[in-house]
Amino acid sequence: MNTLEISNLCKDYGDFRLDKVSFDLPQGYVMGLIGPNGAGKTTIIKIIMNLVMKQEGQVKLFGKDHREYEVAVKKRIGFVYDTPGYYQHLNLRQLKNVVSPFYENWDEAVFERLVDHFNLPLNKTLKKFSKGMGMKASIALAMSHHADFLIMDEPTSGLDPVIRREVLEFFREFMQREDRSILFSSHITTDIEQVADYITYIRGGRVIFSKTKDEVFEEYALVKGGNDLLDYDTRSALLGVRSGAYGFEGLTHNVNEARAVFGDSAVYDRATLEDIMFFTGQKSKTVL
Amino acid sequence: MTVSLTFETSSFSIAIQYRYLERMKIIISNASSEPIYEQIGRQIKAQIISGELKEGDGLPSIRKLAKELHISVITTKRAYEELEKEGFIDTVGGKGTFVAIQNKELLREKRMKSVEDMMSDTVTEAKKLDISYDELREMLSILYDSNDE
Numbered sequence: 154m155n156t157l158e159i160s161n162l163c164k165d166y167g168d169f170r171l172d173k174v175s176f177d178l179p180q181g182y183v184m185g186l187i188g189p190n191g192a193g194k195t196t197i198i199k200i201i202m203n204l205v206m207k208q209e210g211q212v213k214l215f216g217k218d219h220r221e222y223e224v225a226v227k228k229r230i231g232f233v234y235d236t237p238g239y240y241q242h243l244n245l246r247q248l249k250n251v252v253s254p255f256y257e258n259w260d261e262a263v264f265e266r267l268v269d270h271f272n273l274p275l276n277k278t279l280k281k282f283s284k285g286m287g288m289k290a291s292i293a294l295a296m297s298h299h300a301d302f303l304i305m306d307e308p309t310s311g312l313d314p315v316i317r318r319e320v321l322e323f324f325r326e327f328m329q330r331e332d333r334s335i336l337f338s339s340h341i342t343t344d345i346e347q348v349a350d351y352i353t354y355i356r357g358g359r360v361i362f363s364k365t366k367d368e369v370f371e372e373y374a375l376v377k378g379g380n381d382l383l384d385y386d387t388r389s390a391l392l393g394v395r396s397g398a399y400g401f402e403g404l405t406h407n408v409n410e411a412r413a414v415f416g417d418s419a420v421y422d423r424a425t426l427e428d429i430m431f432f433t434g435q436k437s438k439t440v441l
Numbered sequence: 442m443t444v445s446l447t448f449e450t451s452s453f454s455i456a457i458q459y460r461y462l463e464r465m466k467i468i469i470s471n472a473s474s475e476p477i478y479e480q481i482g483r484q485i486k487a488q489i490i491s492g493e494l495k496e497g498d499g500l501p502s503i504r505k506l507a508k509e510l511h512i513s514v515i516t517t518k519r520a521y522e523e524l525e526k527e528g529f530i531d532t533v534g535g536k537g538t539f540v541a542i543q544n545k546e547l548l549r550e551k552r553m554k555s556v557e558d559m560m561s562d563t564v565t566e567a568k569k570l571d572i573s574y575d576e577l578r579e580m581l582s583i584l585y586d587s588n589d590e
Contacts, residue, residue, distance in 0.1 A: 181514070325507075325508040325511075326508070328504065329508060331504065348511075350513040350514055350515050365513070365515050366513050366515070366516075367476070367513060367515055367516055371476070423471075423474075
Protein backbone atom coordinates (compact mmCIF):
# COMPACT_ATOMS: atom_id res chain seq x y z
CA MET A 154 0.00 0.00 0.00
CA ASN A 155 1.18 3.50 -0.77
CA THR A 156 0.75 6.15 1.89
CA LEU A 157 1.24 8.84 -0.72
CA GLU A 158 0.75 8.75 -4.46
CA ILE A 159 1.41 11.81 -6.55
CA SER A 160 0.89 11.73 -10.29
CA ASN A 161 1.38 14.38 -12.94
CA LEU A 162 1.12 17.27 -10.55
CA CYS A 163 1.25 20.64 -12.29
CA LYS A 164 1.09 24.15 -10.93
CA ASP A 165 2.00 27.25 -12.85
CA TYR A 166 3.04 30.40 -11.03
CA GLY A 167 4.22 32.16 -14.17
CA ASP A 168 7.86 32.53 -13.19
CA PHE A 169 7.94 29.05 -11.66
CA ARG A 170 6.06 25.87 -12.33
CA LEU A 171 5.76 22.33 -11.08
CA ASP A 172 5.99 20.16 -14.14
CA LYS A 173 4.32 16.72 -14.08
CA VAL A 174 5.59 15.76 -10.65
CA SER A 175 5.01 12.07 -9.88
CA PHE A 176 6.26 9.85 -7.06
CA ASP A 177 4.97 7.31 -4.56
CA LEU A 178 5.80 6.66 -0.93
CA PRO A 179 5.04 3.10 0.20
CA GLN A 180 3.70 2.61 3.71
CA GLY A 181 6.35 1.93 6.32
CA TYR A 182 9.09 4.08 4.90
CA VAL A 183 10.75 7.47 5.21
CA MET A 184 11.08 9.66 2.15
CA GLY A 185 13.39 12.63 1.97
CA LEU A 186 12.63 15.41 -0.49
CA ILE A 187 15.81 17.12 -1.59
CA GLY A 188 16.47 19.97 -3.92
CA PRO A 189 17.92 23.46 -3.98
CA ASN A 190 16.03 26.46 -2.66
CA GLY A 191 13.13 27.27 -4.93
CA ALA A 192 13.00 23.80 -6.48
CA GLY A 193 9.35 23.31 -5.53
CA LYS A 194 9.62 21.18 -2.37
CA THR A 195 7.46 23.45 -0.24
CA THR A 196 4.90 23.88 -3.02
CA ILE A 197 4.57 20.10 -3.32
CA ILE A 198 4.06 19.74 0.43
CA LYS A 199 1.52 22.56 0.46
CA ILE A 200 -0.38 20.93 -2.40
CA ILE A 201 -0.43 17.60 -0.54
CA MET A 202 -1.88 19.42 2.48
CA ASN A 203 -4.33 21.28 0.20
CA LEU A 204 -2.96 24.63 1.30
CA VAL A 205 -2.19 25.43 -2.32
CA MET A 206 -4.46 24.44 -5.19
CA LYS A 207 -3.03 22.18 -7.83
CA GLN A 208 -3.88 22.79 -11.47
CA GLU A 209 -3.47 19.29 -12.80
CA GLY A 210 -2.67 15.86 -11.53
CA GLN A 211 -3.67 13.69 -8.63
CA VAL A 212 -2.68 13.36 -5.00
CA LYS A 213 -3.77 10.32 -3.02
CA LEU A 214 -3.24 9.87 0.70
CA PHE A 215 -3.79 6.37 2.10
CA GLY A 216 -5.27 5.53 -1.30
CA LYS A 217 -7.85 8.33 -1.17
CA ASP A 218 -8.06 11.62 -3.01
CA HIS A 219 -6.59 14.30 -0.76
CA ARG A 220 -9.38 16.81 -1.37
CA GLU A 221 -12.40 14.60 -1.63
CA TYR A 222 -11.51 12.91 1.67
CA GLU A 223 -9.66 15.85 3.19
CA VAL A 224 -11.05 15.62 6.71
CA ALA A 225 -10.61 11.86 6.96
CA VAL A 226 -7.06 11.77 5.64
CA LYS A 227 -5.86 14.78 7.62
CA LYS A 228 -6.80 13.09 10.87
CA ARG A 229 -4.08 10.59 10.12
CA ILE A 230 -1.44 13.17 9.27
CA GLY A 231 0.94 14.99 11.56
CA PHE A 232 2.02 18.15 9.80
CA VAL A 233 4.97 20.20 10.92
CA TYR A 234 5.29 23.68 9.43
CA ASP A 235 8.49 25.22 8.24
CA THR A 236 8.59 27.80 11.01
CA PRO A 237 6.28 27.73 14.01
CA GLY A 238 5.51 31.42 13.77
CA TYR A 239 1.98 31.45 15.12
CA TYR A 240 0.73 32.61 18.51
CA GLN A 241 4.12 33.73 19.77
CA HIS A 242 2.56 35.35 22.83
CA LEU A 243 1.17 32.07 24.15
CA ASN A 244 3.01 29.48 26.15
CA LEU A 245 3.07 25.85 25.04
CA ARG A 246 0.22 24.80 27.33
CA GLN A 247 -2.01 27.57 25.98
CA LEU A 248 -1.08 26.76 22.38
CA LYS A 249 -1.88 23.11 23.02
CA ASN A 250 -5.32 24.16 24.29
CA VAL A 251 -5.84 26.04 21.03
CA VAL A 252 -4.70 23.20 18.80
CA SER A 253 -6.02 20.09 20.54
CA PRO A 254 -9.80 20.68 20.05
CA PHE A 255 -9.27 20.37 16.29
CA TYR A 256 -8.37 16.72 16.65
CA GLU A 257 -10.88 14.20 17.87
CA ASN A 258 -8.05 11.70 18.42
CA TRP A 259 -6.04 14.11 20.56
CA ASP A 260 -4.22 12.14 23.26
CA GLU A 261 -3.14 14.24 26.21
CA ALA A 262 -0.94 11.46 27.57
CA VAL A 263 1.04 11.28 24.33
CA PHE A 264 1.48 15.05 24.34
CA GLU A 265 2.76 14.98 27.92
CA ARG A 266 5.17 12.17 27.08
CA LEU A 267 6.54 14.12 24.12
CA VAL A 268 6.87 17.33 26.14
CA ASP A 269 8.73 15.36 28.75
CA HIS A 270 10.86 13.55 26.17
CA PHE A 271 11.88 16.82 24.52
CA ASN A 272 12.30 18.63 27.85
CA LEU A 273 9.94 21.41 26.82
CA PRO A 274 8.76 24.07 29.28
CA LEU A 275 4.97 24.43 29.29
CA ASN A 276 4.84 27.85 30.93
CA LYS A 277 7.35 29.76 28.86
CA THR A 278 6.01 31.98 26.07
CA LEU A 279 6.84 30.71 22.61
CA LYS A 280 8.68 33.86 21.60
CA LYS A 281 11.29 32.95 24.19
CA PHE A 282 11.75 29.49 22.70
CA SER A 283 14.98 28.73 20.88
CA LYS A 284 14.63 27.50 17.31
CA GLY A 285 15.28 23.93 18.49
CA MET A 286 12.64 24.13 21.21
CA GLY A 287 10.21 25.62 18.69
CA MET A 288 10.72 22.72 16.30
CA LYS A 289 10.36 20.15 19.06
CA ALA A 290 7.17 21.90 20.22
CA SER A 291 5.81 21.76 16.68
CA ILE A 292 6.61 18.06 16.48
CA ALA A 293 4.94 17.41 19.85
CA LEU A 294 1.82 19.28 18.72
CA ALA A 295 1.76 17.46 15.39
CA MET A 296 2.22 14.02 16.92
CA SER A 297 -0.30 13.91 19.72
CA HIS A 298 -3.32 12.73 17.74
CA HIS A 299 -2.03 9.27 16.74
CA ALA A 300 -1.01 10.31 13.26
CA ASP A 301 0.56 7.60 11.17
CA PHE A 302 1.93 9.84 8.45
CA LEU A 303 4.29 12.63 9.40
CA ILE A 304 4.82 15.41 6.84
CA MET A 305 7.43 18.04 7.54
CA ASP A 306 8.87 20.93 5.62
CA GLU A 307 12.50 21.54 6.58
CA PRO A 308 12.18 20.13 10.11
CA THR A 309 15.91 20.19 10.77
CA SER A 310 17.00 23.44 9.16
CA GLY A 311 18.42 25.97 11.58
CA LEU A 312 18.88 23.40 14.34
CA ASP A 313 22.22 22.65 15.93
CA PRO A 314 23.77 19.19 15.35
CA VAL A 315 22.80 17.87 18.78
CA ILE A 316 19.13 18.77 18.42
CA ARG A 317 19.10 17.60 14.81
CA ARG A 318 20.29 14.19 15.91
CA GLU A 319 17.67 14.14 18.64
CA VAL A 320 14.95 14.90 16.09
CA LEU A 321 16.28 12.24 13.68
CA GLU A 322 16.38 9.72 16.50
CA PHE A 323 12.75 10.55 17.19
CA PHE A 324 11.92 9.79 13.54
CA ARG A 325 13.63 6.40 13.86
CA GLU A 326 11.69 5.67 17.02
CA PHE A 327 8.45 6.66 15.28
CA MET A 328 9.28 4.30 12.41
CA GLN A 329 9.53 1.26 14.65
CA ARG A 330 5.94 0.59 13.63
CA GLU A 331 5.57 -0.56 10.08
CA ASP A 332 2.21 1.10 9.44
CA ARG A 333 3.80 4.55 9.66
CA SER A 334 5.45 6.78 7.08
CA ILE A 335 7.35 10.04 6.98
CA LEU A 336 7.80 12.59 4.22
CA PHE A 337 10.19 15.42 4.93
CA SER A 338 12.00 18.00 2.90
CA SER A 339 15.44 19.25 3.69
CA HIS A 340 18.42 20.76 2.06
CA ILE A 341 20.56 19.33 4.84
CA THR A 342 21.38 16.33 2.74
CA THR A 343 23.20 14.44 5.49
CA ASP A 344 19.98 14.29 7.52
CA ILE A 345 18.27 12.67 4.58
CA GLU A 346 21.17 10.27 4.07
CA GLN A 347 20.82 9.27 7.71
CA VAL A 348 17.11 8.50 7.96
CA ALA A 349 15.52 8.24 4.53
CA ASP A 350 14.59 4.97 2.84
CA TYR A 351 13.53 6.76 -0.35
CA ILE A 352 14.96 9.91 -1.86
CA THR A 353 13.08 12.19 -4.21
CA TYR A 354 15.19 14.83 -5.86
CA ILE A 355 13.32 17.90 -7.11
CA ARG A 356 14.95 20.52 -9.25
CA GLY A 357 13.33 23.35 -11.22
CA GLY A 358 9.85 21.98 -10.53
CA ARG A 359 10.64 18.54 -11.91
CA VAL A 360 11.44 15.19 -10.36
CA ILE A 361 15.03 14.28 -11.24
CA PHE A 362 14.71 10.94 -9.51
CA SER A 363 12.66 9.16 -6.88
CA LYS A 364 14.20 5.92 -5.71
CA THR A 365 15.54 4.02 -2.72
CA LYS A 366 18.59 5.43 -1.02
CA ASP A 367 20.49 2.22 -1.76
CA GLU A 368 19.78 2.55 -5.48
CA VAL A 369 20.95 6.15 -5.47
CA PHE A 370 24.26 5.30 -3.83
CA GLU A 371 24.81 2.23 -5.97
CA GLU A 372 24.28 4.15 -9.20
CA TYR A 373 25.90 7.50 -8.55
CA ALA A 374 29.63 7.86 -7.97
CA LEU A 375 32.34 10.45 -8.12
CA VAL A 376 35.04 9.95 -10.73
CA LYS A 377 38.39 11.60 -10.06
CA GLY A 378 41.39 11.60 -12.30
CA GLY A 379 44.01 13.53 -14.19
CA ASN A 380 42.93 16.13 -16.72
CA ASP A 381 44.49 14.02 -19.50
CA LEU A 382 41.51 11.65 -19.14
CA LEU A 383 39.08 14.41 -20.04
CA ASP A 384 38.16 15.04 -23.62
CA TYR A 385 34.94 15.84 -25.41
CA ASP A 386 33.80 12.19 -25.42
CA THR A 387 34.72 11.24 -21.88
CA ARG A 388 33.24 14.49 -20.59
CA SER A 389 29.86 13.52 -22.02
CA ALA A 390 29.90 10.39 -19.83
CA LEU A 391 29.75 12.65 -16.78
CA LEU A 392 26.78 14.58 -15.43
CA GLY A 393 28.95 17.42 -14.26
CA VAL A 394 32.64 18.13 -14.05
CA ARG A 395 34.80 20.36 -11.92
CA SER A 396 38.22 20.58 -13.42
CA GLY A 397 41.15 22.10 -11.57
CA ALA A 398 44.85 22.58 -12.09
CA TYR A 399 45.76 19.09 -10.88
CA GLY A 400 42.85 16.96 -11.99
CA PHE A 401 39.12 16.70 -12.37
CA GLU A 402 36.19 15.48 -10.36
CA GLY A 403 32.92 14.50 -11.96
CA LEU A 404 29.65 12.74 -11.27
CA THR A 405 28.32 9.63 -12.96
CA HIS A 406 24.96 7.96 -12.48
CA ASN A 407 26.27 4.71 -13.85
CA VAL A 408 29.49 3.74 -12.14
CA ASN A 409 30.05 0.69 -14.36
CA GLU A 410 29.75 2.73 -17.52
CA ALA A 411 32.17 5.31 -16.09
CA ARG A 412 34.66 2.55 -15.31
CA ALA A 413 34.49 1.41 -18.92
CA VAL A 414 35.18 4.97 -20.11
CA PHE A 415 37.84 6.10 -17.65
CA GLY A 416 39.50 2.79 -16.80
CA ASP A 417 41.67 1.99 -13.82
CA SER A 418 43.67 5.19 -13.73
CA ALA A 419 40.69 7.11 -12.37
CA VAL A 420 39.45 6.86 -8.78
CA TYR A 421 35.81 6.03 -8.04
CA ASP A 422 34.36 7.35 -4.80
CA ARG A 423 31.00 7.22 -3.15
CA ALA A 424 28.99 10.31 -4.08
CA THR A 425 27.10 12.09 -1.33
CA LEU A 426 23.71 13.67 -1.95
CA GLU A 427 25.46 16.99 -1.78
CA ASP A 428 27.79 15.91 -4.60
CA ILE A 429 24.78 14.79 -6.62
CA MET A 430 23.01 18.12 -6.07
CA PHE A 431 26.14 20.12 -6.82
CA PHE A 432 27.13 18.40 -10.04
CA THR A 433 23.64 18.03 -11.46
CA GLY A 434 22.95 21.68 -10.72
CA GLN A 435 26.02 23.17 -12.32
CA LYS A 436 25.36 26.16 -14.49
CA SER A 437 27.34 26.69 -17.66
CA LYS A 438 30.80 28.08 -17.02
CA THR A 439 32.30 31.43 -16.12
CA VAL A 440 30.14 33.42 -13.79
CA LEU A 441 32.63 36.21 -13.11
CA MET B 442 33.22 6.86 9.55
CA THR B 443 32.79 3.68 11.48
CA VAL B 444 29.80 3.10 13.68
CA SER B 445 30.18 0.35 16.21
CA LEU B 446 27.58 -0.91 18.54
CA THR B 447 26.38 -3.88 20.44
CA PHE B 448 22.82 -4.37 21.43
CA GLU B 449 20.47 -6.83 23.00
CA THR B 450 17.21 -8.04 21.62
CA SER B 451 14.14 -7.52 23.66
CA SER B 452 12.67 -10.67 25.09
CA PHE B 453 9.46 -11.95 23.57
CA SER B 454 6.62 -13.22 25.62
CA ILE B 455 5.91 -16.19 23.41
CA ALA B 456 6.48 -19.67 24.67
CA ILE B 457 8.80 -21.12 22.13
CA GLN B 458 12.14 -22.68 22.70
CA TYR B 459 15.06 -20.51 21.82
CA ARG B 460 18.00 -18.93 23.45
CA TYR B 461 17.90 -15.19 23.97
CA LEU B 462 20.42 -13.51 21.82
CA GLU B 463 22.69 -11.88 24.34
CA ARG B 464 25.09 -10.07 22.14
CA MET B 465 25.37 -9.56 18.45
CA LYS B 466 27.98 -7.33 16.99
CA ILE B 467 27.68 -5.49 13.70
CA ILE B 468 30.03 -2.81 12.56
CA ILE B 469 29.13 -0.77 9.52
CA SER B 470 31.74 1.14 7.63
CA ASN B 471 30.57 3.88 5.29
CA ALA B 472 34.07 4.14 3.87
CA SER B 473 34.00 0.56 2.62
CA SER B 474 33.11 -0.16 -0.98
CA GLU B 475 31.24 -3.26 0.19
CA PRO B 476 27.49 -2.50 0.17
CA ILE B 477 25.99 -2.15 3.65
CA TYR B 478 23.58 -5.07 3.23
CA GLU B 479 26.56 -7.28 2.39
CA GLN B 480 28.48 -6.03 5.41
CA ILE B 481 25.56 -7.00 7.65
CA GLY B 482 25.06 -10.36 5.95
CA ARG B 483 28.72 -11.25 6.08
CA GLN B 484 29.01 -10.42 9.79
CA ILE B 485 25.87 -12.30 10.81
CA LYS B 486 26.95 -15.29 8.71
CA ALA B 487 30.40 -15.27 10.29
CA GLN B 488 28.83 -15.25 13.76
CA ILE B 489 26.58 -18.16 12.84
CA ILE B 490 29.43 -20.16 11.34
CA SER B 491 31.69 -19.46 14.32
CA GLY B 492 28.90 -20.54 16.66
CA GLU B 493 28.58 -17.17 18.40
CA LEU B 494 25.01 -17.10 17.12
CA LYS B 495 23.26 -20.37 17.74
CA GLU B 496 20.27 -22.16 16.27
CA GLY B 497 17.07 -20.57 17.47
CA ASP B 498 18.71 -17.33 18.57
CA GLY B 499 16.37 -14.44 17.92
CA LEU B 500 17.62 -11.67 15.68
CA PRO B 501 16.44 -8.07 16.02
CA SER B 502 13.58 -7.00 13.77
CA ILE B 503 14.53 -5.23 10.56
CA ARG B 504 13.18 -1.97 11.99
CA LYS B 505 15.09 -2.33 15.22
CA LEU B 506 18.29 -3.14 13.34
CA ALA B 507 17.79 -0.19 10.98
CA LYS B 508 17.23 2.14 13.90
CA GLU B 509 20.27 0.94 15.80
CA LEU B 510 22.63 1.01 12.82
CA HIS B 511 21.20 4.26 11.42
CA ILE B 512 20.53 2.69 8.06
CA SER B 513 17.52 2.18 5.86
CA VAL B 514 14.90 -0.47 6.59
CA ILE B 515 15.29 -1.43 2.94
CA THR B 516 18.95 -2.27 3.56
CA THR B 517 18.33 -4.44 6.62
CA LYS B 518 15.46 -6.14 4.84
CA ARG B 519 17.72 -6.97 1.93
CA ALA B 520 20.41 -8.32 4.26
CA TYR B 521 17.88 -10.59 5.99
CA GLU B 522 16.40 -11.72 2.67
CA GLU B 523 19.82 -12.80 1.42
CA LEU B 524 20.56 -14.64 4.66
CA GLU B 525 17.20 -16.35 4.47
CA LYS B 526 17.80 -17.40 0.87
CA GLU B 527 21.08 -18.96 1.92
CA GLY B 528 19.35 -20.81 4.74
CA PHE B 529 21.08 -19.08 7.64
CA ILE B 530 17.98 -17.53 9.16
CA ASP B 531 14.23 -18.08 9.22
CA THR B 532 11.52 -15.49 9.51
CA VAL B 533 8.46 -16.66 11.36
CA GLY B 534 5.52 -14.40 10.56
CA GLY B 535 4.48 -12.39 13.59
CA LYS B 536 7.20 -13.83 15.79
CA GLY B 537 10.44 -12.59 14.40
CA THR B 538 13.62 -13.75 12.78
CA PHE B 539 15.72 -16.58 14.12
CA VAL B 540 18.95 -18.32 13.35
CA ALA B 541 17.84 -21.32 11.28
CA ILE B 542 18.27 -24.89 12.35
CA GLN B 543 21.50 -25.55 10.57
CA ASN B 544 22.21 -28.69 8.72
CA LYS B 545 25.25 -29.90 10.68
CA GLU B 546 26.95 -31.37 7.62
CA LEU B 547 26.28 -28.26 5.62
CA LEU B 548 27.51 -25.98 8.37
CA ARG B 549 30.69 -27.98 8.72
CA GLU B 550 31.12 -27.76 4.99
CA LYS B 551 30.67 -24.00 5.09
CA ARG B 552 33.20 -23.70 7.88
CA MET B 553 35.60 -25.95 5.97
CA LYS B 554 35.12 -23.71 2.99
CA SER B 555 36.04 -20.67 5.04
CA VAL B 556 39.22 -22.44 6.26
CA GLU B 557 40.01 -23.28 2.66
CA ASP B 558 39.51 -19.69 1.60
CA MET B 559 41.84 -18.45 4.31
CA MET B 560 44.43 -21.04 3.33
CA SER B 561 44.14 -20.00 -0.26
CA ASP B 562 44.84 -16.38 0.77
CA THR B 563 47.82 -17.63 2.76
CA VAL B 564 49.19 -19.50 -0.23
CA THR B 565 48.76 -16.48 -2.51
CA GLU B 566 50.57 -14.25 -0.04
CA ALA B 567 53.31 -16.83 0.52
CA LYS B 568 53.93 -17.19 -3.20
CA LYS B 569 54.33 -13.44 -3.51
CA LEU B 570 57.12 -13.71 -0.95
CA ASP B 571 58.66 -16.78 -2.62
CA ILE B 572 58.03 -18.97 0.41
CA SER B 573 58.41 -22.58 -0.59
CA TYR B 574 55.85 -25.30 0.09
CA ASP B 575 58.18 -26.90 2.63
CA GLU B 576 58.70 -23.66 4.50
CA LEU B 577 54.97 -23.04 4.53
CA ARG B 578 54.30 -26.55 5.81
CA GLU B 579 56.88 -26.01 8.51
CA MET B 580 55.16 -22.78 9.58
CA LEU B 581 51.78 -24.46 9.57
CA SER B 582 53.03 -27.36 11.61
CA ILE B 583 54.48 -25.03 14.27
CA LEU B 584 51.30 -22.95 14.42
CA TYR B 585 49.11 -26.06 14.55
CA ASP B 586 51.03 -27.55 17.47
CA SER B 587 51.38 -24.31 19.44
CA ASN B 588 47.63 -23.73 19.15
CA ASP B 589 46.78 -27.03 20.90
CA GLU B 590 44.47 -26.48 23.80
